Amino acid sequence: MLAFSTIAGGVAISAIYLVLRGSERVSAVTTPVRDFRVETVVENLVIPWEIIFISSDEALITERPGRVTLVELSTGRSEVLGEISVAHVGEGGLLGLTQERSTGKIFTYYTYREKDNLWNRVHLWDSPEFKDGAVVLDGIPGASVHDGGRIKIGPDGRLYVTTGDAANMESSQDLNSLAGKILRINTDGTLPSDNPFPGSPIYSYGHRNPQGLSWREDGQLFSTEHGPSGEMGMVANDEVNRIIPGGNYGWPRVVGKRSAEGFIDPVYHSGNETWAPSGCSFYYGGDFPEWNDSLFFAALRGEHLHRVALNKEGNSVVASEKLLQGAIGRLRNVVQGPDGLIYLLTSNRDGRGVVRPGDDKLLRLTPKR
Numbered sequence: 001m002l003a004f005s006t007i008a009g010g011v012a013i014s015a016i017y018l019v020l021r022g023s024e025r026v027s028a029v030t031t032p033v034r035d036f037r038v039e040t041v042v043e044n045l046v047i048p049w050e051i052i053f054i055s056s057d058e059a060l061i062t063e064r065p066g067r068v069t070l071v072e073l074s075t076g077r078s079e080v081l082g083e084i085s086v087a088h089v090g091e092g093g094l095l096g097l098t099q100e101r102s103t104g105k106i107f108t109y110y111t112y113r114e115k116d117n118l119w120n121r122v123h124l125w126d127s128p129e130f131k132d133g134a135v136v137l138d139g140i141p142g143a144s145v146h147d148g149g150r151i152k153i154g155p156d157g158r159l160y161v162t163t164g165d166a167a168n169m170e171s172s173q174d175l176n177s178l179a180g181k182i183l184r185i186n187t188d189g190t191l192p193s194d195n196p197f198p199g200s201p202i203y204s205y206g207h208r209n210p211q212g213l214s215w216r217e218d219g220q221l222f223s224t225e226h227g228p229s230g231e232m233g234m235v236a237n238d239e240v241n242r243i244i245p246g247g248n249y250g251w252p253r254v255v256g257k258r259s260a261e262g263f264i265d266p267v268y269h270s271g272n273e274t275w276a277p278s279g280c281s282f283y284y285g286g287d288f289p290e291w292n293d294s295l296f297f298a299a300l301r302g303e304h305l306h307r308v309a310l311n312k313e314g315n316s317v318v319a320s321e322k323l324l325q326g327a328i329g330r331l332r333n334v335v336q337g338p339d340g341l342i343y344l345l346t347s348n349r350d351g352r353g354v355v356r357p358g359d360d361k362l363l364r365l366t367p368k369r
Helices: 169-173
Strands: 002-008 011-017 036-042 048-053 058-063 067-072 078-083 094-099 106-114 117-125 133-141 151-153 159-162 181-185 202-205 210-215 221-225 239-242 277-283 294-299 304-310 317-323 331-336 342-346 362-367
Touching (some): 048 331, 058 094, 106 151, 133 159, 239 277, 294 342, 304 331
Parallel strands (some): 094 151, 210 277, 277 331
Antiparallel strands (some): 002 011, 094 106, 106 117, 117 133, 151 159, 181 202, 210 221, 221 239, 294 304, 294 331, 342 362
């Protein structure tokens, strides 16, 4: 374990370097970790969840109560573009956001209430004010916990959606339910002909609460997933999974790495430690060359930015490290911006963290020159 310092707004903060595979130690990385600065781009966001970049200097951020905010990266100027009526209950509300680059179409994932039930849906918007549009996927079970919520356009042009088990564990194994799954649809809401289950949007199943999706440069898809928090008397065992079409990732039959027949083990898991991993992103850029081809994920309860170095096949972890441990609180998302830098969203105002001055924030990691 090696402690080192970085700089955030001129104030030294500490980070921790760890080398793990699941709960086992492996060889340390030989390349040095570059010092970096943490810059605040925007403050006073209200439980931000997703960020996408719509130009070289503009980003959209979803805030869980239902706001979509436009941010100018160079100046930090922000304005609310629109508000969406959502059920902001527990972990639900306005969550995922993505854009189809070829058309500019914007999609959101949000929780809504119908009579006494909570549901989630994917909505395609026609206007930048988020007033008109059409639902492209509905009937996703919702709850005050475990709503999933990450949506992304894959390299194949399809729309991928993570859903949680909505506090109903068995639904994750039920191929007639959209809960506890990773879903794949065309951007017009129709079903791709090459989905693993004909006539179904289900791409993989047996998930508890997946909140991150990212593709490696070679096309491999990875997802981050929350492990149990008391179900069946178990806790922790958060996961990073390599997603295989039609794969069963075990929940609630299998927790952690068990090599059980018929289920796919995680590539990486937290063992007895709780990370609560959310958004994730592979990094490819020149500002941090030693981090190239690394998978980063944001940790909520773990309060850190986690970096994972994978082998070429993507089926094992070479090394990992924790950055910014405890320095900025709960982290909801990590993405690489159009400038090649790394952007983070905090989540300290979600009722489970310690609110710091200016929370919540959009932050940017820049190399220390």
